[in-house]
Amino acid sequence: MKAAIVGGGVIGGGWAARFLLNGWDVAVADPDPQAERKITAVLDNARRALPALYDRALPPEGRLTFHANLATAVVGADWVQESVPEVLEVKHRILPMIADAAGPNAIIGSSTSGFKPSELNAVGTGAIVAHPFNPVYLLPLVELVGDADTCARAAHILRGVGMYPLTVRQEIDAHIADRLLEAVWREALWLVKDGIATTAEIDEAIRMGFGIRWAQMGLFETYRIAGGEAGMAHFMAQFGPALSWPWTKLMDVPEFNDDLVDLIATQSDAQSGHLSIRELERLRDDNVVAMIRALRRTGSGAGGVVTAHEAALPDAGERDSLPVTVTRQVPSSWTDYNGHMNETHYLEASSLATDRFMQMIGADADYIASGRSYFTVESHVCHLNEVHAGDRLTVTTQVLAGTGKRLHLFNRIWRDDVLAATVETMLLHTDLSTRRTSDPDPAVTARLSNWVARHAAMPAPNGAGRYVGQRP
Numbered sequence: 001m002k003a004a005i006v007g008g009g010v011i012g013g014g015w016a017a018r019f020l021l022n023g024w025d026v027a028v029a030d031p032d033p034q035a036e037r038k039i040t041a042v043l044d045n046a047r048r049a050l051p052a053l054y055d056r057a058l059p060p061e062g063r064l065t066f067h068a069n070l071a072t073a074v075v076g077a078d079w080v081q082e083s084v085p086e087v088l089e090v091k092h093r094i095l096p097m098i099a100d101a102a103g104p105n106a107i108i109g110s111s112t113s114g115f116k117p118s119e120l121n122a123v124g125t126g127a128i129v130a131h132p133f134n135p136v137y138l139l140p141l142v143e144l145v146g147d148a149d150t151c152a153r154a155a156h157i158l159r160g161v162g163m164y165p166l167t168v169r170q171e172i173d174a175h176i177a178d179r180l181l182e183a184v185w186r187e188a189l190w191l192v193k194d195g196i197a198t199t200a201e202i203d204e205a206i207r208m209g210f211g212i213r214w215a216q217m218g219l220f221e222t223y224r225i226a227g228g229e230a231g232m233a234h235f236m237a238q239f240g241p242a243l244s245w246p247w248t249k250l251m252d253v254p255e256f257n258d259d260l261v262d263l264i265a266t267q268s269d270a271q272s273g274h275l276s277i278r279e280l281e282r283l284r285d286d287n288v289v290a291m292i293r294a295l296r297r298t299g300s301g302a303g304g305v306v307t308a309h310e311a312a313l314p315d316a317g318e319r320d321s322l323p324v325t326v327t328r329q330v331p332s333s334w335t336d337y338n339g340h341m342n343e344t345h346y347l348e349a350s351s352l353a354t355d356r357f358m359q360m361i362g363a364d365a366d367y368i369a370s371g372r373s374y375f376t377v378e379s380h381v382c383h384l385n386e387v388h389a390g391d392r393l394t395v396t397t398q399v400l401a402g403t404g405k406r407l408h409l410f411n412r413i414w415r416d417d418v419l420a421a422t423v424e425t426m427l428l429h430t431d432l433s434t435r436r437t438s439d440p441d442p443a444v445t446a447r448l449s450n451w452v453a454r455h456a457a458m459p460a461p462n463g464a465g466r467y468v469g470q471r472p
């Protein structure tokens with residue numbers, strides 16, 4: 001699949017990373033001679049952040065090309081994303097050029113933050129609004145506005161690259177999310193202009209309180225809880241009257257002039273000027289990754305999107321006639337003061353492989369919910385080669401024994417073609433209500449026996465049965 005990105009600035013760079021790291025070829029068209037350098041910097045950040053959301057490897061990266069000529073970039077693309085500046089005349093000039101060069105089935109999305117499809121298509125290009133959020137390679141939301149069939153096709157493609165398409169029922173200036181953001185932005189500008197708060201104080205007011213709430217429940221569910229046991233009706237009854245109190249200045253906007261720009265920019269420099277934009281991006285990305293990973297535990301918000309995308313990634317197949325039970329990229333959070341993957345994560349990778357093998361023999365989530373599982377009783381890790389952030393790992397699982405309650409596995413952790421570690425592990429089938437060992441369900445035993453039979457003919461792995469300190 002090929003994506004063309006027209007306009008490779010902040011947002012175009014983010015789109016390029018999102019498609020590229022999901023295996024698409026990406027062609028970028030931007031007249032700025034600095035565009036390639038800037039996108040390379042965004043990509044460096046995206047490569048350390050996006051794979052860290054997943055417990056499985058994303059597809060191999062696609063091919064990235066840069067083009068001075070818009071038509072060369074667009075030709076043959078399945079998706080064209082216009083991301084030029086938010087100036088209607090510029091979009092009106094670029095969109096017909098895209099439509100002329102694109103194939104009839106290509107989706108043309110515009111990143112516009114505020115223009116309606118009817119405004120964009122006054123020049124008749126068939127574009128839809130596909131409005132993303134910065135950083136596009138991490139945040140799943142894309143607001144889709146426009147022709148229903150095109151939006152449905154677009155939604156399918158966006159889910160395939162791990163995004164969350166939200167189709168806006170009716171076109172409106174600034175769609176849904178930017179109307180909300182704009183309201184907060186206007187009020188914040190008033191607070192700074194009137195000398196009530198600094199930019200830093202306003203940011204603390206957001207991130208120490210409601211900012212944390214919104215990532216996991218949004219506005220309405222949060223306020224439902226705030227109504228106490230009587231829920232939303234009580235919340236409305238209590239705070240409804242406040243709408244007519246002088247809590248808000250949203251009806252008018254501060255005059256946009258040089259004084260306001262100077263005031264905000266000076267305070268912002270004092271607040272964050274000690275860090276470069278790329279450093280701030282990395283700080284933001286690390287925090288966002290950690291938050292989305294936390295949300296994966298409950299399936300809330302963006303966490304549920306990543307989990308669903310991960311489940312749809314293709315199976316890894318076999319290696320050396322053994323099932324590949326894990327493929328994943330090493331996140332920087334797995335590395336330590338020695339500059340390589342910390343020992344805990346070898347066991348984590350092996351544990352993920354064992355979980356996958358349990359699923360393959362039918363000891364899956366439903367089986368565990370029915371009160372039966374396997375407990376690990378012993379593991380032995382051999383560290384053979386170093387692993388670094390960004391390396392791709394594959395883990396294979398060999399069954400050494402699997403009769404009765406016992407499940408004896410040998411997981412090999414590969415860094416490309418290098419054997420990085422082996423983990424030999426013994427598990428016992430357990431009844432979760434008595435917490436005592438028990439025989440597995442006959443269906444699990446039967447599946448396991450098949451694997452035992454397949455692996456019985458294989459030579460015993462080098463290193464199986466080793467103890468600490470043993471010479472090779």
Ligand SMILES: NC(=O)C1=CN([C@@H]2O[C@H](COP(=O)(O)OP(=O)(O)OC[C@H]3O[C@@H](n4cnc5c(N)ncnc54)[C@H](O)[C@@H]3O)[C@@H](O)[C@H]2O)C=CC1
Nearest residue numbers: 007008009010011029030032083084085086111112113134
């Ligand atoms: N920055 C943000 O937070 C967000 C921006 N957007 C939208 O994304 C679009 C782009 O915004 P940014 O990336 O922030 O702007 P930007 O200024 O960072 O990038 C715009 C890019 O377009 C390029 N460009 C200008 N004329 C061009 C042409 N004729 N052909 C190809 N490239 C051309 C420029 O060289 C520049 O690299 C806007 O419509 C904006 O509303 C959407 C979501 C968030």
Ligand SMILES: C[N+](C)(C)CC(=O)CC(=O)[O-]
Nearest residue numbers: 112113132133134178181
């Ligand atoms: C400021 N903005 C209107 C360009 C913001 C957006 O459109 C979305 C975002 O990422 O905040």
